[in-house]
Amino acid sequence: MVTVGVSQDLLASTEAELREYLARVEDPELPVSITELGMLRGVTVTERESGGVAAGVSLVPTFLGCSAQLFIERDVRAAVDALEDLTELHVEWCPATEWSTSDITSVGREQLRHVGVAVPDPDGGARCPHCGSERVVVDSEFGAALCRRLGHCEACGDPVEIMRSTSSGGRR
Ligand SMILES: [Zn+2]
Incomplete structure (x- = not known):
């Protein structure tokens, strides 16, 4: 399964799958996805030396100190288990002041x-x-x-x- 050198195709398809996955992650307090709430700021995918794809997801909270952040982060991190080719995921939170x-x-x-x-x-x-x-x-x-x-x-x-x-x- 693990091949040496990940193709650009795999990076692109993993990013597409991850974005699709993130579009289904909802704010626990609102039946609206984090994508539609404007909380998703960026997705990066890179090849890991040991095989597989590592992704970085940057998010911005809709309210400073909102407890929903913990739940959202947990749901976002679960993408590692849900997506076959994704082996590593980092979640970064932007300053809350960047959202309106x-x-x-x-x-x-x-x-x-x-x-x-x-x-x-x-x-x-x-x-x-x-x-x-x-x-x-x-x-x-x-x-x-x-x-x-x-x-x-x-x-x-x-x-x-x-x-x-x-x-x-x-x-x-
Ligand atoms: Zn009215």
Whole structure:
């Protein structure tokens, strides 16, 4: 199985498999993948001298000190067991300050809207995930998770969870 010298094809296919794998790793507090949340900053693959492929994955947390980080890292590391050609994996965390809600993909925004989470723009405006109104008010700084605040929509009256716009706390 182990051959001397890993082909470029193997590196490319392992990277593709790893990216596919990472696209299925979800934030434990939100049913949205880390890829759609904009947490994946980079993937590198290199050939190991002893055979197989080593990968480096760099991630950025959505909130400083978020406990979800530990679970995400564990799930990301499990790629070593899931992918046949991957034999080594390093996880690197970028400073939390490098993430903001503008990193969330349009797919991610849609998935968050479905679970009642509003994503504010970096400049602050958040739309109600239920009715689309901009009349969203914050009731509490503390939501179900550190990265979210609790509020409600003045238009439809429904409760709204609001993501903090930056990982350093989202205070504007
Ligand atoms: Zn509403």
